[in-house]
Amino acid sequence: MGTAVVFPGQGAQYLGMGQEFFRVSQKARDILKECSEGSGLDLDTLITYGPKEVLAQTTNTQPAIYAVSLAIHQALNLVPDYLAGFSLGQYSALAASGVFSIKEGARLLKLRGQFMQEASPNGQMGAILGLDCQTVKEIVAEVHDYVAVANINCPLQVVVSGTQKGVNRVLEIAKQQGAKRTVKLEVSGAFHCNLMEIAALKLKKVLDETELGNLGIPVIGNETAKEIDDVKTSLLTQLTSPVLWQESIEYLAQKGIKRFIEVGPGKVLSGLIKKIDNSLEVINIEVPEDLAKLR
Numbered sequence: 001m002g003t004a005v006v007f008p009g010q011g012a013q014y015l016g017m018g019q020e021f022f023r024v025s026q027k028a029r030d031i032l033k034e035c036s037e038g039s040g041l042d043l044d045t046l047i048t049y050g051p052k053e054v055l056a057q058t059t060n061t062q063p064a065i066y067a068v069s070l071a072i073h074q075a076l077n078l079v080p081d082y083l084a085g086f087s088l089g090q091y092s093a094l095a096a097s098g099v100f101s102i103k104e105g106a107r108l109l110k111l112r113g114q115f116m117q118e119a120s121p122n123g124q125m126g127a128i129l130g131l132d133c134q135t136v137k138e139i140v141a142e143v144h145d146y147v148a149v150a151n152i153n154c155p156l157q158v159v160v161s162g163t164q165k166g167v168n169r170v171l172e173i174a175k176q177q178g179a180k181r182t183v184k185l186e187v188s189g190a191f192h193c194n195l196m197e198i199a200a201l202k203l204k205k206v207l208d209e210t211e212l213g214n215l216g217i218p219v220i221g222n223e224t225a226k227e228i229d230d231v232k233t234s235l236l237t238q239l240t241s242p243v244l245w246q247e248s249i250e251y252l253a254q255k256g257i258k259r260f261i262e263v264g265p266g267k268v269l270s271g272l273i274k275k276i277d278n279s280l281e282v283i284n285i286e287v288p289e290d291l292a293k294l295r
Contacts, residue, residue: 002257004082007069007089012266013061015050018068020287028071031102035067038106043067058188062088062113063106069264070095070102072285082252084220086269087243098216099231111206115199116189123190124167125150127159130180143169150192151243154275161193196239207232220248249276261285
């Protein structure tokens with residue numbers, strides 16, 4: 001049975017995440033320390049005490065979730081067939097694949113978060129539940145203010161990103177056309193759309209000066225839903241392109257992957273995977289007791 005390990009993205013964070021692993025595992029604490037050094041943040045204090053609003057800032061959230069995800073990942077003691085991650089989770093997957101060190105990944109994510117936060121401080125994102133992707137694309141095409149599809153999470157769950165006026169108008173029309181629910185996301189910018197072009201330019205300069213290793217385990221790219229060939233291109237394109245999560249899971253299932261292990265805070269990806277294909281085995285590892293599910 002093929003296995004893939006998947007890593008969560010922004011929004012999965014909460015105060016105290018990963019604490020059980022940090023309490024019982026020196027390796028987990030070492031990873032947290034490496035991520036603090038790489039990011040220049042006191043992640044232990046940030047994760048433990050917050051405050052919540054500070055932890056939720058993109059610049060802080062990304063290295064924090066990455067640290068927790070990799071601290072938990074080291075306890076798995078297995079080599080999967082594939083790795084994948086949602087947005088910032090792709091960095092966790094690349095670190096797990098050996099492309100860069102844990103410390104270097106934390107440095108890159110701190111900068112990525114900073115560039116994203118600066119790129120569109122007035123941007124907005126919104127989730128639409130209950131409409132298919134094609135319907136959402138048609139609504140987006142009707143709206144004059146800039147807005148784009150940012151995440152295709154699972155059937156009947158699509159996220160849009162853009163200007164506040166554009167996103168608000170799309171959510172309004174979506175409700176009129178029968179969406180079960182629309183939600184404005186609490187994020188500090190319009191991610192995974194063209195408003196991230198400035199962030200991509202800044203990140204390119206950083207990546208051009210960064211030495212990257214080879215992929216030890218195949219990693220699925222958010223922007224193609226296929227194996228990554230060129231890591232730098234993928235990480236840059238990912239910033240301005242939709243996260244094709246549904247397509248990524250469907251592709252892995254076609255490749256014979258029947259077991260998905262979500263590693264990190266929350267159970268968001270586990271829920272999405274079950275909605276995409278409920279025949280797949282999904283295991284969430286969030287506290288040490290969860291490791292028993294792998295036996």
